[in-house]
Amino acid sequence: MELSTSPSIWAYGSVWLFFSLLVYFKFSHSDMVLTPALLVYFFLLVLFEWFCHLYLPILLGMVLLSSACFYVLSITSPRKLLPVAGKAVLITGCDSGFGKAAAQRLDELGFKVIATVLDLESPGGKDLRKNCSDRLTIIQMDLTKPEDIKRAQQITKEKTRENGLWALVNNAGYCAHFGDAELSLMSTYRGCMEVNFFGTLEITKALLPMLRSSKGRIVTVSSPAGEHSFPFLAAYGSSKAALSRVMDTFRHELMPWGVKVSVIQPGSYKTGAHDDKSHWERQHKKLLSNLPNELLQEYGEEYISETQNLFFEYGKTACTDFSPVIDSITDAILSENPKVKYYAGKQLWLLYFIGIYLPSSISDNFFKSLFLKGKIMPRALRKQKNTE
Template sequence: MDDYALSFWIYMGVMAVFVTGTLKRFLAAHVSAMPSLLAWLGATLLVERLCALCMPAVLALAALCAACWLYAAWAAPAPTLPVEGKAVFITGCDTGFGHATAKRLDALGFEVFATVLNLEGQGAKHLRSSCSPRLTLIQVDITQPQQVQQALITTTSKLGMKGLWAVVNNAGVCVNFGDAELSLMSNYRGCMEVNFFGTLSVTKAFLPLLRQNKGRILNISSPSGDQPFPCLASYGASKAALNLFTNTLRHELEPWGVKVCTILPSAFKTGQSSNTEYWEKQYEHLLQNLPPSLLEEYGEEYLMETKELFQSHAKTACEDLSPVVNTIVEALLATHPQARYYAGPGVGLMYFIHSFFPSSLSESFLKKLFMKKTVIPRALRKQNGMTLLNHNNNDISSNNNNITTITTKHPE
């Protein structure tokens, strides 16, 4: 009986170690590590079966020791490269990820070249006052090739023979509002100019320096470039182009020793995302530029709900940018950086569902996660004999709180 009790508790210990390891890999959720995750799950099931077959206490104890040793070896931090002598060029440092990354890398001892749109802006002033003299601020609009070339000349002249270790392509915009049909052509062009062509211009300009130093390229992308997020067609299309370019570049630069990584953040408060006035201007601009016939078919109440959902989503986004900054640092200093990094809460689980579940379930998950639309386009309501009522059953588009319900009119 005592031997059985000992075996039972050792069995529970072994299972705890393996299940904990499995959960840790799942929560990390790097899709590139899925084979390892599946192998870990297989090992868990194997140990569970062996223990279920009443393995002797001594053998179970040996298995527990081996499991603990393997877990400790696996959980040990990977060796990193030294910071000394490494220079990094970062775009889009006025605010958000770029600003926070420039400060962190400077504090770690990197020589940082930080680009901003405005050298007299608040972001640039804050970097000047809070960072060391190693940090160099350069005014660059990445959609202007001559400014990119001037940034290359400035960086090269200051580096001398030292070379450049990495480029962090962070600059990006999301000039988007509404469904794919409702998004203006200027939105599509604006996103592509910055998120794709601007990043492409910087990458091509700085590649000779990176090849010379066997350095790294880190592109800050978005899950919307891989998955069909509702109402993010223009932004997602530009990030999809960036993702394909990054993956192609990674294969092509492998013989040169240049590592190329994609950083995929979850939702964070950056740039104008939490600015109520910004969303109001976007909404008014859309109303003024949509064809009247299209506006009539969708209805202002449909656009209003979309704006409010974007605002609500922005308010709930994470303010702590450290998960992304930490991931950038990891990618810069890892001896063997991963092709893709998933930074922030929930994004790993989202990719796990996208990669291993049916597309219908994955897309349903995205709709519930991001844009829980309840208002139906006006033309569809008319086709289905519906009217939009408020809670007092008055025929108006929305009440003062913008709370609406859909009610079907039945024949008398």
């Protein structure tokens, strides 16, 4: 018995010794602080080592324990931030929401901010001019217009001639309809793709030579709707899925150039036209006037109207504190080693855990409880039910 356990003790002891030396090194360089979370992680490592010692071959156990130790070190160490001085960043979609808040935060930190807005005279644009420093430049840009993107590219070159462009924050986004995929107009699908995918891709490609030169950053605000099939968000979710995929491709391809690419996945926040009831009423009227009559009869106007009302009710629970998203954007721009993905929002981890790891029977019911709360069935289904 002693012969069989002795090699195991020495093997795991060597892992613990190396881990202890790394912890001591980080403490001595003020790169780590003792927190309750660190103590909890240490206790979990002890339990994991006990499991490996009892049930796994020595070599496999050493590899897994070493990996767990390095993971704990990575998540408990404060992230090293780069200096702000001389750095310029372009942010799209700064009329309101995340873009406006990010422009204000980065301006306060000392960045040279180039903020794009759809309307120079929008309340958000006026507020940025009033409250930010003279380092901030506001540009009118519509991502669906190549001439606007080209003009923004030229202005950015001029404004960053001295130190170059450090970061691009792709924030601008568009959601035109909340409803069944079959009822969503093709113009809605194309509209979401034009802004969220093609427009964002075009501005990224336009600024990439500058970002490659500075070995800078690309930070893109995507959406969990691009990773999970949320009911009623087919057009928006599809465009965000395409956006996340192309950004991940850029991440791989730009590694040799020193450009780091991150994607922000926010939770539910009140942004953009979320509270603009007149905007959604116009979209609703446009939908009803363009639906084929047969389809309108199958679903019924009362069902379509209830779906829109559910969207407003769901929006009332959305968060108004943008700080988790803005903190993530800031970290992605300044961290020496930014994360590939940032999940910004309360309980967002639960959504991903249920959507990815649990059986579809459970995850489907979970998403149904979030979105499919309507009491009115489509008209054709009601008729079928009544005849049964």
